[in-house]
Amino acid sequence: MLSVKNLSTAFDKKIVHDNISLNINENEIFGILGGSGSGKTTLVRQIILLDEIQSGDIEILGLNIKKMKFKERDYIKHNWGVLFQFGALFSSLNVVENIGIMLKENTKLPKDLINDIAYTKLKMVGLDASAGKLYPEELSGGMKKRVALARSLAHDPKILFLDEPTSGLDPASAKAFDNLIVELRDMLGLTVVIITHELNTIKNVLDRFCIISDAKLIFTGTYEEAINANNDKINKFLKLQKD
Numbered sequence: 001m002l003s004v005k006n007l008s009t010a011f012d013k014k015i016v017h018d019n020i021s022l023n024i025n026e027n028e029i030f031g032i033l034g035g036s037g038s039g040k041t042t043l044v045r046q047i048i049l050l051d052e053i054q055s056g057d058i059e060i061l062g063l064n065i066k067k068m069k070f071k072e073r074d075y076i077k078h079n080w081g082v083l084f085q086f087g088a089l090f091s092s093l094n095v096v097e098n099i100g101i102m103l104k105e106n107t108k109l110p111k112d113l114i115n116d117i118a119y120t121k122l123k124m125v126g127l128d129a130s131a132g133k134l135y136p137e138e139l140s141g142g143m144k145k146r147v148a149l150a151r152s153l154a155h156d157p158k159i160l161f162l163d164e165p166t167s168g169l170d171p172a173s174a175k176a177f178d179n180l181i182v183e184l185r186d187m188l189g190l191t192v193v194i195i196t197h198e199l200n201t202i203k204n205v206l207d208r209f210c211i212i213s214d215a216k217l218i219f220t221g222t223y224e225e226a227i228n229a230n231n232d233k234i235n236k237f238l239k240l241q242k243d
């Protein structure tokens with residue numbers, strides 16, 4: 001589904017990725033872990049064509065993104081949905097308008113169809129139709145995240161990228177959001193890539209994850225494998241997440 005090969009990235013003289021390689025399988029919920037500033041968001045931005053690849057290769061859905069033609073880039077962009085780390089909703093648009101905005105701007109679908117799609121996605125993320133006419137300022141933190149998730153699902157992507165989706169949520173809302181991600185993966189056959197540092201998510205939601213530490217990939221595998229690795233750096237990292 002997605003493979004990163006020998007990726008190296010540096011800004012000024014700071015090395016952010018030092019020869020990183022990883023594979024993400026179809027239908028898997030894969031986590032990217034690492035301390036603040038370890039290059040997690042940058043990695044996702046490179047995958048979704050927002051940041052340049054300085055060295056190495058990334059393949060997504062069988063296409064090498066450095067070698068893609070314009071048409072292929074256009075095609076590939078319709079195959080992923082993104083929930084940005086600080087991805088805010090448009091405050092001047094109501095919930096259904098927020099969910100439908102990408103379809104409005106990037107397709108020729110009629111207005112009423114976009115509206116129908118938006119209400120379907122709203123339901124899909126567990127919100128009532130009555131929330132559709134509300135404005136972002138009228139939503140709770142958990143509802144905002146769900147609306148942002150609905151927006152990232154508007155065009156039926158195959159891969160979903162979520163950058164710290166539950167940060168700032170209370171534990172109960174975070175757990176509910178986690179459950180929703182698993183449900184949607186099962187229901188829609190999505191592949192999900194989550195940047196997270198939440199231990200509950202790491203334990204209960206991710207099928208596998210990788211850890212970036214000092215610009216290097218120090219681990220890729222399951223939670224059990226991470227525990228069994230008996231590696232100080234990995235242990236320290238997982239324990240650190242408990243605080």
Ligand SMILES: Nc1ncnc2c1ncn2[C@@H]1O[C@H](COP(=O)(O)OP(=O)(O)OP(=O)(O)O)[C@@H](O)[C@H]1O
Nearest residue numbers: 011012016034035036037038039040041042043085
């Ligand atoms: N376009 C850029 N120009 C210069 N430096 C950049 C650029 N993008 C990212 N960086 C730097 O690269 C490093 C990694 O940033 P990134 O946002 O990927 O970290 P992160 O792992 O997502 O951190 P956090 O957990 O805090 O979100 C940081 O030191 C950041 O300042």
Ligand SMILES: [Mg+2]
Nearest residue numbers: 040041042085
């Ligand atoms: Mg980040």
